Amino acid sequence: MTTGPALGVCYYPEHWPEARWAEDAAAMREFGIRYVRIGEFAWGRMEPEPGIHDWSWLDRAIRTLAEAGLDIVLGTPTASPPKWLVDRHPDILPHDEKGHVRGFGSRRHYTASSDTYWRESARIVESMAARYGDHPKVVGWQIDNEFGDNDSILSYGPEDIAGFRRWLRGRYQTPEALNEAWSNVFWSMEVSSFDDVGAPVGTVGEANPSARLDYRRYFSDRFAEYCAMQAAIIRRLSPGRFVTHNFMSLFHDFDHFKMAESLDFASWDSYPLGKVESFPFSDDERIRWARTSHPDMSALHHDLFRGMAGNSFWVMEQQPGPVNWGKWNPAPAPGMVRLWSWEAFAHGAETVSYFRWRQFGVAQEQMHSGLHRPDGQISPGGREARRVAQEIADFCALPASQQAKVAIVFDYEASWILKIQPQGQDFNYSVLVHNWYEALRRCGVDIDFVAPGASLAGYALVIVPTLPHVSPAALAAFQAFDGIILFGPRSGSKTRHYAIPENQPPGPLQELIALKVAEVSSLRPGLAFGLSGAVSGTGGRWIETIETALAPAAVDDAGEPVLVRDGRRLYLGAWIEGETLRRFARSLLVEAGLDVIDLPDHIRLRRRGDLVFAFNYGTEPWPIPAAGPALRIGAAEIPPRDLACWTDQLS
Numbered sequence: 001m002t003t004g005p006a007l008g009v010c011y012y013p014e015h016w017p018e019a020r021w022a023e024d025a026a027a028m029r030e031f032g033i034r035y036v037r038i039g040e041f042a043w044g045r046m047e048p049e050p051g052i053h054d055w056s057w058l059d060r061a062i063r064t065l066a067e068a069g070l071d072i073v074l075g076t077p078t079a080s081p082p083k084w085l086v087d088r089h090p091d092i093l094p095h096d097e098k099g100h101v102r103g104f105g106s107r108r109h110y111t112a113s114s115d116t117y118w119r120e121s122a123r124i125v126e127s128m129a130a131r132y133g134d135h136p137k138v139v140g141w142q143i144d145n146e147f148g149d150n151d152s153i154l155s156y157g158p159e160d161i162a163g164f165r166r167w168l169r170g171r172y173q174t175p176e177a178l179n180e181a182w183s184n185v186f187w188s189m190e191v192s193s194f195d196d197v198g199a200p201v202g203t204v205g206e207a208n209p210s211a212r213l214d215y216r217r218y219f220s221d222r223f224a225e226y227c228a229m230q231a232a233i234i235r236r237l238s239p240g241r242f243v244t245h246n247f248m249s250l251f252h253d254f255d256h257f258k259m260a261e262s263l264d265f266a267s268w269d270s271y272p273l274g275k276v277e278s279f280p281f282s283d284d285e286r287i288r289w290a291r292t293s294h295p296d297m298s299a300l301h302h303d304l305f306r307g308m309a310g311n312s313f314w315v316m317e318q319q320p321g322p323v324n325w326g327k328w329n330p331a332p333a334p335g336m337v338r339l340w341s342w343e344a345f346a347h348g349a350e351t352v353s354y355f356r357w358r359q360f361g362v363a364q365e366q367m368h369s370g371l372h373r374p375d376g377q378i379s380p381g382g383r384e385a386r387r388v389a390q391e392i393a394d395f396c397a398l399p400a401s402q403q404a405k406v407a408i409v410f411d412y413e414a415s416w417i418l419k420i421q422p423q424g425q426d427f428n429y430s431v432l433v434h435n436w437y438e439a440l441r442r443c444g445v446d447i448d449f450v451a452p453g454a455s456l457a458g459y460a461l462v463i464v465p466t467l468p469h470v471s472p473a474a475l476a477a478f479q480a481f482d483g484i485i486l487f488g489p490r491s492g493s494k495t496r497h498y499a500i501p502e503n504q505p506p507g508p509l510q511e512l513i514a515l516k517v518a519e520v521s522s523l524r525p526g527l528a529f530g531l532s533g534a535v536s537g538t539g540g541r542w543i544e545t546i547e548t549a550l551a552p553a554a555v556d557d558a559g560e561p562v563l564v565r566d567g568r569r570l571y572l573g574a575w576i577e578g579e580t581l582r583r584f585a586r587s588l589l590v591e592a593g594l595d596v597i598d599l600p601d602h603i604r605l606r607r608r609g610d611l612v613f614a615f616n617y618g619t620e621p622w623p624i625p626a627a628g629p630a631l632r633i634g635a636a637e638i639p640p641r642d643l644a645c646w647t648d649q650l651s
């Protein structure tokens, strides 16, 4: 199978005078753009009064874009309910942890708990899909926009509590079963009716962790069902078109794998620079990567979202220049917009779509760049995107991404569990996964992400950075796997109901490796421990006391086991990072029989079919080590902030 590559752009006809649409559409085609995404915030213009639709402007916009030859992706407009809807149905509004209403005036002002909102959403989606579903140039749909943006998954109002109670009733049937599951005997928390249950916030002391985990599960389920509800309407009225959603990076508040079940493929919005500020990098790293981003920041998410559905993905929004929402918003270093675009293709993207065609010099996002400046002149990022368009014209197709040899098991619930009771405040799931990803990619390998319970067949090495709750399905997949598998600290440390397993951590994983975690220590920054054996160097943040009859593969300063293995199954009871982690990751790759290429920290490789891509995030040129590569893009020495692509003659 071959796909893409193609470019897209986000466009808002409602922001511009109609006289400009045809000119913009023609310019997009001339630019080399194939897809244009429109509509996702325009409910107020589509339905200015309750039940009174005004499709005339959208009809004309679609006609104009279609006549220019563009393929159209329609966004359902449910991320921004109009004022009349809020006034008529204030029950749709979300509430913050203090119970205050989060009101009208920006976007995402709804809670998925509200049945009213489901009804209203179904109504607008149905009308929109009935009107445009069979338009020949409407080729796909984006549902809503960035579920969870601005912390909008969890909500704490009356609708939410009612919805949570309904969900609990379905799950536990009786209050007694709920009391048992949540261990409500502790601190006299027992309830005699589901109506006694509130949102697990606003308590004097810490609220029950079991309740907090279920609260998150409830919202995760609710949003997945809400997305599936919209998808079903679109599939009925717009057959043959794709359905996707634009996910966010570094965001875990719902189970994306579950939501992706109703999508044809996942899309995500790539803002590499903004995310360098929000990820817990050190100040030195933030400064180092301020204008390029970290070389694993986008790549990790490309690999994560490629694994959600369909072995493909889109970047629905690509940062084209400075954004407006970081603490600081530098302009990308010259070359980076092009590099990020090609990096997405290298990792399997079918389309890269830039946000947005033209900077809108008013309202909230006036400081957010686009491919063009507010005065219509092309921006520096726009020039780079145009170069990408010219380059991809030479590739009529890119090969499909093949399965990698290395997989990382990624679990959204793990992130919730660690947030609920961190035990050590810097035991951060994003950082843990990022560290493993970086260590492995520094060795030049490609990586897939898989959900717990998914088949691991075909992988030589599987890393489970941590998996606190090991479901029966996950355990079965681990048992069926015959490659090398490593479980990180805190794996198997919680039951489904957020309790310590009766047989001690790692709970069910003891069926794979005979060990018990007797005690755990979290360590403040500055406290470290030495390690020797198969893991050698230093660790910090977290160390476990392991009881086992197996010979340890690595020990700490006191000679106590830190890494235990039984054949090809390993358990690591400590947090390691930096060089220590890199050496260990490398040794696992070598043991798994994989070719290792030691890369400098600013160089990354990625294969797609028979193509090899190399990306230089650094300030020095990098000579490609292979002799005489058959170059498709670039030169044998890759300049800073540039890339090369060649055909792998060995494959």
Ligand code: GLA
Residues within 6 Å of the ligand: 145, 146, 269, 271, 317, 323, 324, 325, 355, 365, 368
């Ligand atoms: C998000 C949203 C867009 C826009 C951009 C700005 O990704 O989906 O509507 O606000 O951020 O960076």
